[in-house]
Amino acid sequence: MANASTKTYFATSIHEIGIVDPVKEADLMDELKAGVFMLSEEDEAGIAWCESQGYLGYTSYASLNDLPMRIPAFAELEKRLVKAANAHARALGFEMGSHKLSMDSYWVNLLDPGAGHSGHIHPNSILSGTFYLDLPEGASAIRFEDPRLPFMMNSPPLRSDVADDEKRFIYFQPEIGQALFWESWLRHEVMVNMADDPRLSISFNLS
């Protein structure tokens, strides 16, 4: 009888970690939420950008690059996210020398009911991620796509019972207070928000 083995290589990681305890640190969560709502009412450049782009809700992505200076809770969250990102970079085996990852962009997302965010990558950075601030019932999942998908012109579809690490798409339904980290080249999409209220998150790029 011939020996046979199959191993998996070229794995793609998505790292999930609790950053803020939503019960024990409710004050911090409330400050972050209040910050998002304040920005969504006062950031005129961001509001105008969202209108021009057909973004349903509000994001500070194109208008503000100083959230930690504006709101102390954002500075505290940034510190925790950078620490978690560097630990994840070590776990991935990145040879970084004395370089430590730092935020090069950090922005809020208030996604209205009925809104989504189509597939994209985050260029010019190493790790990206999102922290989840409010996910009302029915709030959309984030969907990650197998990075080999463009090569699969002749591949058969997969059975529905394949293991998660074989799937072409992974839907993550995160929890409030958690962050997800992934390598910035990994394509992802936020599905349509089916909740009656906005879905609140804070996204970031590190390099």
Ligand SMILES: [Fe+2]
């Ligand atoms: Fe994204």
